[in-house]
Each structure stands twice: as structure tokens, then as C-alpha cells.
Amino acid sequence: xxxxxxxxxxxxxxxxxxxxxxxxxxxxxxxxxxxxxxxxxxxxxxxxxxxxxxxxxxxxxxxxxxxxxxxxxxxxxxxxxxxxxxxxxxxxxxxxxxxxxxxxxxxxxxxxxxxxxxxxxxxxxxxxxxxxxxxxxxxxxxxxxxxxxxxxxxxxxxxxxxxxxxxxxxxxxxxxxxxxxxxxxxxxxxxxxxxxxxxxxxxxxxxxxxxxxxxxxxxxxxxxxxxxxxxxxxxxxxxxxxxxxxxxxxx
Amino acid sequence: xxxxxxxxxxxxxxxxxxxxxxxxxxxxxxxxxxxxxxxxxxxxxxxxxxxxxxxxxxxxxxxxxxxxxxxxxxxxxxxxxxxxxxxxxxxxxxxxxxxxxxxxxxxxxxxxxxxxxxxxxxxxxxxxxxxxxxxxxxxxxxxxxxxxxxxxxxxxxxxxxxxxxxxxxxxxxxxxxxxxxxxxxxxxxxxxxxxxxxxxxxxxxxxxxxxxxxxxxxxxxxxxxxxxxxxxxxxxxxxxxxxxxxxxxxxxxxxxxxxxxxxxxxxxxxxxxxxxxxxxxxxxxxxxxxxxxxxxxxxxxxxxxxxxxxxxxxxxxxxxxxxxxxxxxxxxxxxxxxxxxxxxxxxxxxxxxxxxxxxxx
Numbered sequence: 001x002x003x004x005x006x007x008x009x010x011x012x013x014x015x016x017x018x019x020x021x022x023x024x025x026x027x028x029x030x031x032x033x034x035x036x037x038x039x040x041x042x043x044x045x046x047x048x049x050x051x052x053x054x055x056x057x058x059x060x061x062x063x064x065x066x067x068x069x070x071x072x073x074x075x076x077x078x079x080x081x082x083x084x085x086x087x088x089x090x091x092x093x094x095x096x097x098x099x100x101x102x103x104x105x106x107x108x109x110x111x112x113x114x115x116x117x118x119x120x121x122x123x124x125x126x127x128x129x130x131x132x133x134x135x136x137x138x139x140x141x142x143x144x145x146x147x148x149x150x151x152x153x154x155x156x157x158x159x160x161x162x163x164x165x166x167x168x169x170x171x172x173x174x175x176x177x178x179x180x181x182x183x184x185x186x187x188x189x190x191x192x193x194x195x196x197x198x199x200x201x202x203x204x205x206x207x208x209x210x211x212x213x214x215x216x217x218x219x220x221x222x223x224x225x226x227x228x229x230x231x232x233x234x235x236x237x238x239x240x241x242x243x244x245x246x247x248x249x250x251x
Numbered sequence: 252x253x254x255x256x257x258x259x260x261x262x263x264x265x266x267x268x269x270x271x272x273x274x275x276x277x278x279x280x281x282x283x284x285x286x287x288x289x290x291x292x293x294x295x296x297x298x299x300x301x302x303x304x305x306x307x308x309x310x311x312x313x314x315x316x317x318x319x320x321x322x323x324x325x326x327x328x329x330x331x332x333x334x335x336x337x338x339x340x341x342x343x344x345x346x347x348x349x350x351x352x353x354x355x356x357x358x359x360x361x362x363x364x365x366x367x368x369x370x371x372x373x374x375x376x377x378x379x380x381x382x383x384x385x386x387x388x389x390x391x392x393x394x395x396x397x398x399x400x401x402x403x404x405x406x407x408x409x410x411x412x413x414x415x416x417x418x419x420x421x422x423x424x425x426x427x428x429x430x431x432x433x434x435x436x437x438x439x440x441x442x443x444x445x446x447x448x449x450x451x452x453x454x455x456x457x458x459x460x461x462x463x464x465x466x467x468x469x470x471x472x473x474x475x476x477x478x479x480x481x482x483x484x485x486x487x488x489x490x491x492x493x494x495x496x497x498x499x500x501x502x503x504x505x506x507x508x509x510x511x512x513x514x515x516x517x518x519x520x521x522x523x524x525x526x527x528x529x530x531x532x533x534x535x536x537x538x539x540x541x542x543x544x545x546x547x548x549x550x551x552x553x554x555x556x557x558x559x560x561x562x563x564x565x566x567x568x569x570x571x572x573x574x575x576x577x578x579x580x581x582x583x584x585x586x587x588x589x590x591x592x593x594x595x596x597x598x599x600x601x602x603x604x605x606x607x608x609x610x611x612x
Contacts, residue, residue, distance in 0.1 A: 064452040085452055092452040098445035115453045157449070167452075 015078035017042040017165055017196025018063060023072035024219075025058055032058040033069065034219035040198055040212075045191050047210030048200040049243060055219040056200040057095065060167050063198065064092045077164055077196075084165065088116045091163035095170050097150040101143035105134055105153055108142060109160055116161035124160060131186055132156045133179065147174040155183065159190075166190065168199040172206060184209050204240045215246050222246055273525055281531040288539050291553050301374035302326045304335035306349035311359065314385040315397060319348070321384070324377045339364055339405055345374045350398065358401045365404035366575045367546060368413050375402065406576050411490075418489040419570040420543045422479050426502055427509045427563055428534060430472045434464060434513030435526045442517065447607075457607045461600060465510050472506040473499060493573035497580045501573065504592040505566040511599035518606035537563040542571075565591040 017040045025033040032055045040046040048056045061067040062074055065081035076084040084090050099108050106125060113121045129135045132152040142150060151174050158166060166187075172180045184206070187197055191211075201207050208227040215223045215230075223230060223246045227239050234245040268275050305311055305319065307329050319327050330338065335347040339362065347362045361378055363371050378400070386397050407415060441447040450460060476499060483489040491498075512533065520526040538544070540554055541563035550558055558564045569588035572578040578585055 061448075066448060066451055086454050088454045090452065092449065094445045094448050096445045098449045100446065101444075112449075112453065115450070115455045117454060 015042070016040060016075070017044060017077065018198065019073075019075045020059065020063070021073045023059070023062060023069045023074060025062065025067060025069050027058075032219055033062070033072075035072070036216070036220055038214050038221050038224070040196055042196050043191050043194045044212065045187060045197045045199065045210045047207045047213040048198065048216055049202075049207050049213055050216030050222075051247070054216045056216050057169055058219075059216070060092075060169050060198065060200060064090060064167055088161050089164045091158035091161065091166045093154055093158040093166070093168045093171050095173070097147075097154040099142055099150060099153055099157065102141065104139050104141050105129070105145075106138040108153060109156060112157045113160050118161045124162075128156045128160050131159065133182070148176060148179070151175050152179070164195060166195060166197045166199075168197065170200055170202065172201070172203065180206065204238070204243075208239055215243055217247055271525075274528065277528045277531070281528075285531065285535055285539075288536060288554070291551055292539055292545060299373060300324055300326045301346065301370065301377055302328070302344040303346045303348055303374065303378070304328050304330045304338060304344050306330065306332045306335055306347060308332055309349040309351065311348065311350055312385070312397060315359070315382060318381040318384040319378075322377055322381055324373070325381070336362070345370050346378070348378065351401070357398045359398050360401050360403060362403045362405055365407035365411060366416065366571065368407075368411060368416050370546075371404075371407075371411075407490075414483075414487060415489050415575065416571075417543070418483045418487070419491075419574040420541075420567045422476060422483075422498075422502065423505055423563060423566040423570050424538065424543065425479060426472045426476060426506055427537070427566070428530075429475065430468050430506050431509040431513045431516075431533065432527075432530065434468050434510040435517045435520070435529065436513075436523055438464065438514045438517040439520055439523060439526050443522065451607075457604050460607065461511060461514060461603045464514060465507050465600075468510040469503055469506045473502060476502045491574045492577035493575075494577075494579065497573050497585065498570065500580070501566055501569045501585075501589065501592070504589060504596065505562060508562045508592060508595045508599050511596065511603040514603035515599060515606045537561045540564065542567045562592060562595045565595075 019039045021037050023033050023036045024031070034055075036055065036059060038046070048059065050056055058067060062069050063076055063081055065076075065085040074081055077089055081090075085092075100111070103111070106129075109125045109128065110121060113124060118124050125138075126135065129138055132155055134149065134152050134156065137145065137149065142153065145153070151172070155168075155171055158168070172183060175183065180203075187199070188209075191197055199206075199210065207213055210227070212224065212226055213230060214221045223233075225233065230242045230246070231237070231239060234242040236242045236245055301324065303319070303325055305316065305327055308331050310316070311319075319325055328344070332347075332349060335344070335349075338344045339347050342364060345364050349360050349362075351358050351360045359382070361375070363374060365371055382397055382400060402409070404411070438447075441450070451457075480491070480495070480498070484491060516529045516533065517526060520529065536557065540550065540558040541547070541561050542558075543563075547555070547558050547564055547568070565588040569585050569592075572582065572584055572588075580586075
């Protein structure tokens with residue numbers, strides 16, 4: 001695991017890692033975001049939780065500069081998303097593995113390293129592959145790997161250029177529990193070095209590991225707080241029941 | 252065999268088609284489009300007159316001259332030898348006919364343009380018909396003593412085949428077809444697998460992505476051109492006269508157009524099946540109208556403006572001029588064709604970059 005401190009991350013300690021204010025986005029007849037507001041501190045791990053179609057992925061795509069909101073303001077690492085992405089400061093892991101099946105593990109990473117302008121490519125690739133435990137598969141062609149292994153490479157591609165902000169859209173789908181634990185240990189270590197992490201998830205034990213959680217429903221943040229807060233506030237015994245209570249309660 | 256299961260499969264296919272209006276539409280619209288083209292192309296009587304120039308400073312026997320002018324299939328003009336040969340080189344006439352007075356005998360010399368075997372056949376046939384008419388009694392007066400006919404070729408030669416004529420165009424067609432299809436499908440895969448999403452969330456600019464695609468595909472298209480040219484020359488014995496570097500330059504320009512067109516088109520397809528459906532729309536008109544089947548200057552008036560907006564028309568003209576006639580890069584015709592391809596390139600590249608923007612919203 002790389003112990004190098006992210007210079008980009010430490011530079012922006014004061015500004016929030018990311019901020020969305022009253023963001024609205026409509027796709028034809030579907031209103032995906034309806035005035036969503038949230039703020040994630042630098043070095044914080046923020047979890048987006050919510051039912052399918054609640055707007056989690058649209059929000060992440062807005063933050064990655066892929067979708068321009070119809071209204072509202074978004075700041076990523078103190079600037080607009082396109083600028084932050086263009087400077088190579090954002091790591092984005094999409095829901096599907098989104099890699100090149102014909103290329104080997106290493107060739108995939110070499111390509112993304114070149115796009116992000118990574119220096120010392122060989123060392124970075126080796127360090128990243130060690131993090132996701134793919135070092136022994138570096139020469140394997142991606143199409144021959146299982147879904148879980150591809151998911152690891154997808155994470156590696158997002159981490160490769162040592163970004164100050166990580167946007168992770170359901171990063172541990174298809175990843176076995178032991179590796180999921182290792183992923184989270186790594187996320188925690190990145191956050192302690194000042195990397196801001198936004199992660200969407202369906203898995204409750206994963207959500208519980210976040211510093212703060214936002215329950216997204218119908219394009220808005222319905223409730224926000226640490227896992228403990230949310231459980232206490234709803235008077236339930238676990239996070240899953242807390243979310244059910246919050247989503248079904250009067251809104 | 253269970254009728255119920257068979258029916259279930261058939262019904263499922265019908266439901267899928269109903270949701271895929273595009274495929275359904277193309278199933279109906281594409282044949283009508285193609286049939287309209289074919290109808291306009293072959294349904295109107297072709298202009299099969301050959302244009303020949305008779306040389307004034309070396310006049311023909313009057314009987315031959317009269318016989319030539321009486322033929323409907325010939326359009327006869329007169330010019331001095333130099334002017335006539337210049338017109339022949341330029342392609343505005345098909346043949347020059349003159350009398351050559353030698354020390355031993357006098358001959359009629361027919362110089363054919365020679366790059367199109369169909370034209371050569373039609374012109375030669377008409378001239379021979381006129382000579383026969385002149386020597387027989389169909390024309391009033393005594394049968395004339397007509398000198399022997401000697402046939403010369405400006406391009407090609409007597410053993411010049413249809414393959415020699417078509418090979419340059421096949422190089423252009425293959426390059427266009429394969430790079431268009433491959434770039435459309437591979438860019439579609441960038442879109443559907445989500446890698447495009449990842450690329451757009453990286454410092455990579457859209458223009459860099461498009462230019463990278465152009466470079467990558469041009470490389471393989473040029474390898475393809477090397478293989479095709481080598482095969483046609485070494486195995487099929489096709490004769491080329493032109494400069495190989497000029498051929499590659501034309502080929503590269505064409506590939507830039509076809510790849511960027513492929514990228515552009517991929518924005519309008521949801522899956523590989525739909526991408527493949529662009530083949531009849533994009534490719535068939537070019538096969539019919541770009542000079543592969545019928546020379547562009549012999550197209551019906553209705554279709555000529557369409558041919559003028561097809562990139563393959565210009566690539567074909569240039570490839571043929573270089574490979575058969577040995578035109579140099581500096582020739583105005585080649586310069587004009589390359590400029591036309593460059594203009595197409597600018598438009599299709601802009602379209603490709605813009606089509607990537609669309610998705611980013």
C-alpha cells in the first residue's frame with residue numbers, strides 16, 4: 001500500500017471536498033435530482049444510500065463533470081467539476097467495470113495512467129495492483145477474469161493517479177467479504193491522508209463504515225448523519241431498519 | 252416439437268422488433284432507398300455516346316468523316332492535334348482520330364483515352380462501324396479506299412482489363428468500409444461498456460480521443476492498403492503506374508473521413524445491430540454512385556448532385572487518376588480531390604467531437 005501523502009489532497013484542507021447546492025437535473029420526463037444539497041469535508045468518507053433510481057448515480061455523474069445540472073451549484077475540490085477532472089484530481093469508479101476486455105490488467109492501467117499523466121508509471125501500477133491484490137494477474141487478459149477481479153481492476157484504475165477525490169459508484173459489487181474489508185481499510189487510509197471519498201452503496205455493513213451517510217430518495221437528501229445518529233434518531237436497532245423507517249416515514 | 256414453445260419464440264421476436272422501431276423501419280425503408288437509387292441509375296437510358304475529336308491538321312478521308320458524323324452514338328468535334336490530345340488527357344473526350352501519312356503507307360490513327368474498358372469498347376465499336384459504312388455503298392458515291400486503322404491507347408493498353416479499371420476503386424472501398432464499420436462498432440462499445448464515461452471523467456479531451464481513434468485506425472487501414480496493393484500487383488497482375496506515396500496519402504485522407512463518420516454514427520446506435528444497419532445507409536449509395544459501377548460523368552442528372560457529396564467519389568477519382576493514369580500529386584485534379592476529402596474530414600471530425608459532447612449534456 002502506498003504511503004505517499006497526496007500533495008493535491010493536503011493542498012485543499014480548508015475548502016470542502018465537494019459541495020452540491022440545490023442541484024436539479026431532468027432527463028426528459030424523469031426528474032432525477034430535485035434540489036439535492038450535500039457537503040462533504042476534505043478527508044471525509046461520505047456514503048450515498050438509497051433505493052434504485054433515487055438519483056445516486058446521476059449525482060455522481062454530475063460531480064464527475066459528465067452531466068451538467070439544470071440548476072444549482074456544484075463545487076469539487078474548490079472548483080468546478082470539469083476543471084478538477086481535467087487536472088486529474090478526481091478518481092471515478094463507474095458501476096460497471098468499464099475497462100477494455102481485450103487488454104491485459106497491466107495494459108488497461110498503463111492506458112489510464114497515460115490519460116491521467118501519471119509519472120513513474122511502472123511503480124504506480126505495481127503499488128496499485130498490490131493494493132487491490134492483482135499483482136499476480138497483471139498479465140491476464142481482462143476478459144478471462146471473473147467479475148470480482150474486474151471490479152478490483154476498476155478500483156485500481158480509479159486510484160492509479162492518486163486523486164484528491166474518489167467517486168465510487170457501488171465499488172464492492174461482486175467483491176467477496178474479505179477483499180471488501182481490505183478495500184475499506186484502504187479507503188480509510190486514503191481518507192486519513194486527506195482524500196475525500198464519496199461512495200454509493202446498497203450494502204448496509206459497508207454504509208456503516210462511512211463517516212457520514214446521506215439517504216437519497218427521489219432526487220433529494222432525505223436524512224443525513226453518522227450511522228449511529230440515524231439509528232438513534234429513528235429508535236431502531238440497526239441501520240437497515242433505520243433506513244426503512246426514514247424512507248417510509250412522512251417526508 | 253411443441254407449437255406452444257415455437258409460438259413463444261416467434262412472438263418474442265415480434266415483441267422485440269416492436270420495441271426496436273429503427274430496425275423495423277430500416278427493414279422497410281432501406282430496400283426502398285436502394286431500389287430508388289438503382290431505378291434512377293439503371294432505369295433511365297444511359298448516355299452511351301462516345302465523344303471523339305477529329306484532327307483538322309491531319310484530315311480524314313471525306314467518306315470516313317461523313318460516316319462518323321452520321322452515327323448517333325458519336326459526338327464528333329474538330330480540333331488541332333495538340334488541342335485534341337490535351338482534351339483527351341483531361342478526360343473531356345474519349346478518343347482522337349487522325350490520319351498519319353507514313354513513308355510506306357497511310358494509316359488512320361485512333362488514340363483512345365483507355366482508362367475505362369467500357370468506354371474503350373463503345374468508342375472502338377462506333378469507329379469501326381463508321382469505317383465499314385465508309386467502305387460500303389451506304390453512302391452515295393464510289394466506295395472510298397480507307398487506310399488501315401491503327402489503335403493506340405493514352406492509358407492502359409489492348410490487354411487492359413476491367414480489373415485494372417476497378418482495382419483502384421476497390422482499394423478505396425475496402426478502406427472505407429472496414430474502417431467505418433470497425434470504428435463505429437468499437438466506439439459504440441466504448442459507449443455501451445461505460446469506458447467512454449470513464450474517459451470523459453479523465454483529463455482526456457474529446458478532440459484527443461477522436462484524433463487518437465483516427466491515428467489508430469489509419470495505421471491499420473494503411474497496412475490493409477499495402478496488403479491489397481501487393482496482392483493485386485503480385486497475384487492478380489494489376490498494372491499501376493502512379494506514385495505509391497500519393498496513393499497512401501489519398502487512402503489516409505479517406506480513412507480519416509470514414510473513421511470520424513463511424514464515430515459520429517455510433518452516437519445514433521444503441522447496440523451493434525443498429526450500428527450495422529448504417530451500412531446500407533452510408534455505404535450502398537457510395538457503392539452505386541461513386542464511380543464504381545457507372546462513371547460519375549455518366550450518372551443521370553438526378554443522381555450527380557448526390558455523388559458530389561459522397562467522399563468516395565473524390566477518393567475514387569483521385570485513386571484512378573494516380574494508379575491508372577500516373578497523375579502526380581501536384582496535378583490540379585488530385586489537389587482538388589484531396590481538398591474535397593479534407594473538407595469532408597473537417598466536417599466529420601467536427602461531427603464526431605460534437606456527438607461525444609451530446610452525451611456529456
